[in-house]
Amino acid sequence: MVIGRGFVGHYMTGPDSPGPGRGHDRSTHVDTDTALAWVRAIAESVAAHADQLTRLDAAIGDADHGINMRRGFTAVVAALDAARWSTVGEVLTKTxxxxxxxVGGASGPLYGSAFRAAGKALASPEVSPEELLAGLTAGLEAVQRLGTAEPGDKTIVDAYRPALDAFEAALRDGADLAGAARAAADGAExxxxxxxxxxxxxGRxxxxxxxxxxxxxxxATSTALIFRALAEVADR
Incomplete structure (x- = not known):
């Protein structure tokens, strides 16, 4: 499976958004609008790859991963569109x-725990790349606590861990948010x-x-989609 740049749509700052004084420079920070755009981009990518995800799951699982993920992120977008959000953490926690x-099966609790843990760690209207890394790390820790998986077990963790390692290494080398997010996506893939x-x-x-x-x-494939969506949004 090749993960391409398949996202569409534009997530513009609206009249009720924080405004230019609240830091919409995506090279340095993730704000609430960026978080919303990220989750919507995930939903688009999951929908576009749902059949492929289900085919992969048919070989070693219940043949419903793509179906479940598409249903879940469709519901997420509807929930996010139904209210206004003040912080990055609120967006991720609701997600x-x-x-x-x-989301049925193991995926709902695992991804749900990851986003909720990240949201709890990111309770600000905008967060730095370093803070985002800390939030994403909290998400991985939540996944591992719930699923007791380690790298090499053939799970979400096998894409999530290298994504964070690459994100951290890129920041250490002086990358901005977009560069670090691209590195994370490459690591996840x-x-x-x-x-x-x-x-x-x-698992099954x-x-x-x-x-x-x-x-x-x-x-691991849907995890890679999530990190590629972050890279696409950070690079806009």
């Missing part, structure tokens, strides 16, 4: 809460591809044992 209530030869040790795929080898993990 997580909605995913938990609408590399981790996603690396799941193909792995033997699954968690683990029941297959060695037969799970040769199949890219669907959760």
């Amino acid at each position: 997580g809460t909605t995913l938990v209530s609408t 590399a981790g996603m591809r690396d799941t193909t030869p792995m033997v699954a040790r968690k 795929a683990s029941y297959l044992g060695p037969r799970s080898q040769g199949h890219q993990d669907p959760g």
